[in-house]
Structures are given as structure tokens and as C-alpha cells.
Amino acid sequence: LNRPNIVILGAGYGGIMTASKLQKKLSADDANITLVNKHSYHYQTTWLHENAAGTLHHDRTRMEVNSVIDTNKINFVQEAVTGIDPENKKVSLENGELSYDYLVIGLGFEAATFGIQGLLENAFTINDINSARLIRQHIEYNFAKYNNEKDKKQERLNLVVGGAGFTGIEFVGELANRVPELCKEYDVPRENVRIINVEAAPTALPGFDPELVEYAMNSLEARGVEFKIGAMIKEVTADKLVYEQDEEIEEVPTNTVVWAAGVRGNKLVEDAGFESNRGRTPVREDLRPNGYDDVFIVGDCALVMNEETERPYPPTAQIAIQEAEHTAENMKRIVQGNDHLEPFTPNIQGTVASLGNNDAMGVIFDDKKIYGWSATAMKKIIDNRYLLKLGGVGLVLKKGKLNFFK
Ligand code: FAD
Incomplete structure (x- = not known):
């Protein structure tokens, strides 16, 4: 009957994917899982530039959290997190407080302004x-x-x-x-x-x-x-x-x-006392920060080193999603009493940037360069694949980018 309290902060790529995977891996008897997010909706950060320019309505980008998680298994709390106290295993919210046994932080990014005047x-x-x-x-x-x-x-x-x-x-x-x-x-x-x-x-x-x-x-x-x-x-x-x-x-x-020239991890993570390297928290190979075995950090708040280049991986949705899937698996192990956690290695499948006007360019499968319509189509496939993972075919039909000629 001693079900651990798992609290997930943020319903962005990292947070919602952790929740979505955990609800499949654990039963309601295994753990109490709470997902906290500022808004009632999840949004696709990677589409926000289209909303900002006015080429895509923001309702296409967002979806109610309750429509993509199983509320019988996940308790969704719509609240803004105001502080994290890892010593006492507590999270303060605008209107209240939560205690956790295990915490997953997926609070995303904020702009880094490098002190430029004004x-x-x-x-x-x-x-x-x-x-x-x-x-x-x-x-x-x-x-x-x-x-x-x-x-x-x-x-x-x-x-x-x-x-x-x-x-x-x-x-x-x-x-x-x-x-x-x-x-x-x-x-x-x-x-x-x-x-x-x-x-x-x-x-x-x-x-x-x-x-x-x-x-x-x-x-x-x-x-x-x-x-x-x-x-x-x-x-x-x-x-x-x-x-x-x-x-x-x-x-x-x-x-x-x-x-649009710089992001850092959410300041709440640094304020909580976790180590910070240019606004992101270095994590061990299982995505836990140094000194804390009950905390996982996913997405833009985490700094994962690329051993080959000796530089941090750039913060991307692609990595946030993979970290979330990985963390859900490790969390399942912990809940089931297995303390062997798997190390995380990103699997970079490509990077494609849209240029508007049905044009794009990028690299896929390590070093294949793609341009123009095929790159645009690839970008839409990547986005639709995410929606498929999160909410199945229904979500792809509702929110996906299905017109490959526009
Ligand atoms: P997010 O997805 O940003 O989610 C953070 C969540 O936390 C949000 O739901 C937010 O509401 C919530 N939150 C924040 N603060 C609080 C709080 N105090 N209390 C409660 N909830 C809170 N990456 C790619 O891989 N491919 C791309 O093509 C790409 N394009 C991009 C285009 C744009 C315009 C931008 C801005 C970024 C792009 N990125 C892209 C980067 C990618 O979006 C981020 O790396 C990714 O969103 C990180 O995921 P995350 O889960 O860490 O954070």
C-alpha cells in the first residue's frame, strides 16, 4: 500500500511524454502520479514561431492536457510552480504545496538575454x-x-x-x-x-x-x-x-x-539549488542531477554532454522526448524495486529547419542533406510522429500537419 508519490513538473514535450509513458508502464496501484502545469493545455513549442508570425492559429498548436493523459492514472494539477525544495522533497505552487518521493522536472526554457541593454x-x-x-x-x-x-x-x-x-x-x-x-x-x-x-x-x-x-x-x-x-x-x-x-x-x-538568440533552463531549477551551467543543470547518465537520487531532469532544463564533441547537446524537442521516454522506463524500474537504471544516450535522427513557403532544409540519418519540398515533408512527418506517440491516430487527424503541399 506504500505507493510512491511521483510528481512531474511541466507538461511540455519532456513532462507530458514522461506522464504518457508512465501511465502505460505503471498501474494506478503502483504509484500516485501527479502532473503539474501552468496551463490547462499542452502546446507544441516547435510550432510557436508560426503562431507568432500569424501563419498558424495557436489553437492548432495546443491541446487540453486532459485529452491526452489518462486521468484515472494521472492526477493533473493546473497550477504554476513557484519553487522546488529538494532537501524537503516539496514543490510550492501558486496556491499550495506538493510532496514527492520522486520528482521529474520538465519546466522548459526561458530567454537568455546576456545583459543586453533594454x-x-x-x-x-x-x-x-x-x-x-x-x-x-x-x-x-x-x-x-x-x-x-x-x-x-x-x-x-x-x-x-x-x-x-x-x-x-x-x-x-x-x-x-x-x-x-x-x-x-x-x-x-x-x-x-x-x-x-x-x-x-x-x-x-x-x-x-x-x-x-x-x-x-x-x-x-x-x-x-x-x-x-x-x-x-x-x-x-x-x-x-x-x-x-x-x-x-x-x-x-x-x-x-x-x-530568438538564446535560451536557458527555467530559473526555478537554478533557484532550487541544483548545479547550473549557463542556466542548465548537468545531469548524470541516468538524467539525475548530482547529489539527488530522487530527482530526474528532462528537456531544456537538463544539460547532457556529448562525449564525442565534448560539448552539451543543444536543447531540442527531439532530445526532450527521448529523455522523457527514458525516464519513464527508469522510474518504472525504481517503482518495481529494481535499482539498476539505464544510462541515457540521445539518438539524433536529424535536424530539419523550416524556411516557410513550403521550403526547408536539414540533415537526416547522420549526414544526408535534404532541401525544399522533401525537407518540408520530412518536418511534417517528424511532427506527426510525435502526435502519434502522444495521442494515437486520432490526435494526428485532429492536430497533425496533413497537407503536404501547403
Ligand atoms: P517545453 O516544451 O517548453 O515545456 C515546458 C512546459 O513547462 C510548458 O508546458 C510550460 O507551460 C510549463 N511551465 C513552465 N514554467 C512553469 C511553471 N512555473 N509552472 C508550471 N508549468 C510551467 N526543437 C526541435 O527538436 N525541433 C524543432 O524544430 C524546434 N523548433 C523550435 C522552434 C521554436 C520557435 C522554439 C522556441 C523552439 C524550438 N525547438 C525545436 C526547441 C524545443 O521546442 C525545446 O527544446 C523543447 O520545447 C523543450 O522541451 P521541454 O519539455 O523542456 O520544454
Whole structure:
């Protein structure tokens, strides 16, 4: 009758997949499982840039947690976590407290702003459904406002994205799709609108194969995206962005800066006293942080080293899902009294970035490069496969990306 209390924090990729796997592996008599999430819904973080640009409605991206977990086996608590106390095995919530025997932390990421002046106050970030919806509405408001002012303000039509990494590139691709529609809708000449992507590194998509980088930049430039590469953002105010390039200081008038150049793990994890390395917690090979055998960390809060490159694996949904499946298996072992936990090794099946306009590029099966429609189709297959794992064919039909020609 001594059923352990398993508490899972966050219903993102890591948290909800842990819950979904555990409900299949354990019976209600084996453990009390509680899943805590800020919202009543789970959302696909990897689609948020589409919601932010306005090319996909956010209701396509989210689904009620109760519709994908078995509430006979998992107790779902819709609450915001406000603190974790690993010494006393307690989690504080906005309205209450939970005790645990085993904890799985999947609280995701937050923006890392690297202390850039004014960024936190004046730039937007793509974090969740609410922040994505705000960006979409802010851009639409500025297009609507433009023709309603006597002195037309160029800053309303200059859309600046900080960072040409994976997220920044995917977002400008969606903006390049959306801007012509907005121009038609709000009677704005297309040539008056600028989409500017600012990147501090000497290349867009650092870490990607140069051929793929060139393909992506050509595709986006052809649709009107301007790149400022090797350009360091110095300051963001309510109506301009300042950057330094080739030792020159430049300014862009804009009231839309979207920061997509850095994430760190949820601050709650660091505040709980777990070790932190650039905002993520190093975990042992079974995904438990040093010194805590009753805590597992999955997803963007965890830092897993790639022994081959001696660098951390980048935070991705792909790894978060694999970590969750792995943790569910290890948790089953613990509950069944087996203390041999399996080590985790990511199985990177590929990386595909969308460029909007039915275009994409990436690498699959180790080193096969794919471009254009086949890459777009592959990206949709990856997304649909996740939905299939989470909620079966029904969920794919309801929320999947089934139109391979659009
Ligand atoms: P999340 O999926 O972000 O989930 C965290 C959950 O915790 C959320 O449900 C949130 O509401 C909840 N939460 C947060 N704080 C609290 C709190 N205090 N109390 C209660 N609940 C809380 N990765 C890929 O592999 N492929 C891609 O194509 C890709 N594209 C991306 C595109 C964009 C625009 C972005 C932003 C990221 C992309 N990523 C991609 C990265 C990927 O989305 C993340 O690595 C992944 O979401 C991490 O999963 P997670 O479970 O750690 O966090």
C-alpha cells in the first residue's frame, strides 16, 4: 500500500511524454502520479514561431492536457510552480504545496538575454502560446496603425529578429510568408516593409553545414529577408535597435524586436539549488542531477554532454522526448524495486529547419542533406510522429500537419 508519490513538473514535450509513458508502464496501484502545469493545455513549442508570425492559429498548436493523459492514472494539477525544495522533497505552487518521493522536472526554457541593454524590457520572445499571440497581435496592430497616422512611422514596418540560429531562421521564414498577406490586408506597399535578421556570429545558423546555410539564406533573401551577420546587438529601446557591425554603430528604427538568440533552463531549477551551467543543470547518465537520487531532469532544463564533441547537446524537442521516454522506463524500474537504471544516450535522427513557403532544409540519418519540398515533408512527418506517440491516430487527424503541399 506504500505507493510512491511521483510528481512531474511541466507538461511540455519532456513532462507530458514522461506522464504518457508512465501511465502505460505503471498501474494506478503502483504509484500516485501527479502532473503539474501552468496551463490547462499542452502546446507544441516547435510550432510557436508560426503562431507568432500569424501563419498558424495557436489553437492548432495546443491541446487540453486532459485529452491526452489518462486521468484515472494521472492526477493533473493546473497550477504554476513557484519553487522546488529538494532537501524537503516539496514543490510550492501558486496556491499550495506538493510532496514527492520522486520528482521529474520538465519546466522548459526561458530567454537568455546576456545583459543586453533594454532587451528584456523592449524585445519580444517566443516562449509560449501567450507570448506568441502577443507578437502576432503587435505586428498586426502596427500594420493597422501605419495608415492611420499622418506622419507614417517606418518603425512600425521594420520587423527585426535577433539571432539567426534555428529558431530565428524558422521565424523569419514565417514572417516572409506572412508579410505579403499583411500588406494586402492593411493596404501597405510590400516595399515599405523590412524583415531584418541580426546575428552576432560570423555566419547564420552556426553549427550547420555551410551548404545548408547558403541554401537557407538564398531562399530567405529571395523572399525579402535582410541579413546583418557579424552584427552585435548593443541596445533595444521602444523604437529602435542599435547594433555594431564592422566596428560601426548602426541603428534601425523599429518597435518590433523579437529575440530568438538564446535560451536557458527555467530559473526555478537554478533557484532550487541544483548545479547550473549557463542556466542548465548537468545531469548524470541516468538524467539525475548530482547529489539527488530522487530527482530526474528532462528537456531544456537538463544539460547532457556529448562525449564525442565534448560539448552539451543543444536543447531540442527531439532530445526532450527521448529523455522523457527514458525516464519513464527508469522510474518504472525504481517503482518495481529494481535499482539498476539505464544510462541515457540521445539518438539524433536529424535536424530539419523550416524556411516557410513550403521550403526547408536539414540533415537526416547522420549526414544526408535534404532541401525544399522533401525537407518540408520530412518536418511534417517528424511532427506527426510525435502526435502519434502522444495521442494515437486520432490526435494526428485532429492536430497533425496533413497537407503536404501547403
Ligand atoms: P517545453 O516544451 O517548453 O515545456 C515546458 C512546459 O513547462 C510548458 O508546458 C510550460 O507551460 C510549463 N511551465 C513552465 N514554467 C512553469 C511553471 N512555473 N509552472 C508550471 N508549468 C510551467 N526543437 C526541435 O527538436 N525541433 C524543432 O524544430 C524546434 N523548433 C523550435 C522552434 C521554436 C520557435 C522554439 C522556441 C523552439 C524550438 N525547438 C525545436 C526547441 C524545443 O521546442 C525545446 O527544446 C523543447 O520545447 C523543450 O522541451 P521541454 O519539455 O523542456 O520544454
